[in-house]
Amino acid sequence: MAQLAVENVTLSFGGLNALSGVSLEVNSGELVSVIGPNGAGKTSLLNCISGFYHPSRGRIEFEGHDLTHASPHTVTHYGVARAFQNIELFTGLTVLENLMLARHTYTHYGLLANLWFYGKALKIAVENRKVVEEVIDFMELEAYRKALVGDLPYGVRKRVEVARALSLSPKLLLLDEPMAGMTLEEKEDMVRFILDIRAERGTTIILIEHDLGVVMDISDRVYVLDFGQVIAVGTPEEVAQNPRVQEAYVGVEHA
């Protein structure tokens, strides 16, 4: 059975269907990319999976949990984390503080629980620090751990954004254009990190990316959206040869 199943999801904004009957299945450990022209519905799909939007029709299931109407916090609790296109970090905090805060928000105990189970809360804080330090090491951010995020170059901030999502120890990682605006060298680094996250941590990955060269190189399977509908799905080779995909991309040059 698929780890994530999006079944026939429709998302409407007034009269506009951002998604119309979209179905998608992702298996544990897969790296699946979602591509499509601007406005095709890619971010809307991630918004539905991560609980920011709730579909007007259809169902979303992750490891047997119904995510269709779940809150972002609940979705995170089930093991789905997202790195945002527009970087959701606190610029006045350091890299370490951002990751600790993300991790703490996810594992926090209420005030009363903290008072009554002081020992347990302390144990969790130590464990959180261990996880975050390991993520900093994994994403090669040691040199920046005490730097304010607002002082970092854009490419490093994008990497910290991925690290923030990773610090939640997700089983499924949603990456919304993690390479947008990066230099070639930064892109190559990010590709290496994405492949390592999958290989070394076994994390399932859904990637939205406009750089088709990267998508074709690293994806197990590719879903193509156009006007809110899935117009093709398959291996990178299958999708690249699909006439509907070629048609959707005519005049749309992102790569």
Ligand SMILES: Nc1ncnc2c1ncn2[C@@H]1O[C@H](COP(=O)(O)OP(=O)(O)OP(=O)(O)O)[C@@H](O)[C@H]1O
């Ligand atoms: N909050 C919103 N309110 C109204 N319309 C929205 C909203 N979010 C998305 N849309 C519309 O839904 C459609 C799909 O948008 P979406 O951002 O999901 O596309 P996308 O494929 O991610 O595009 P891009 O590649 O430009 O990021 C677009 O027509 C967009 O204008």
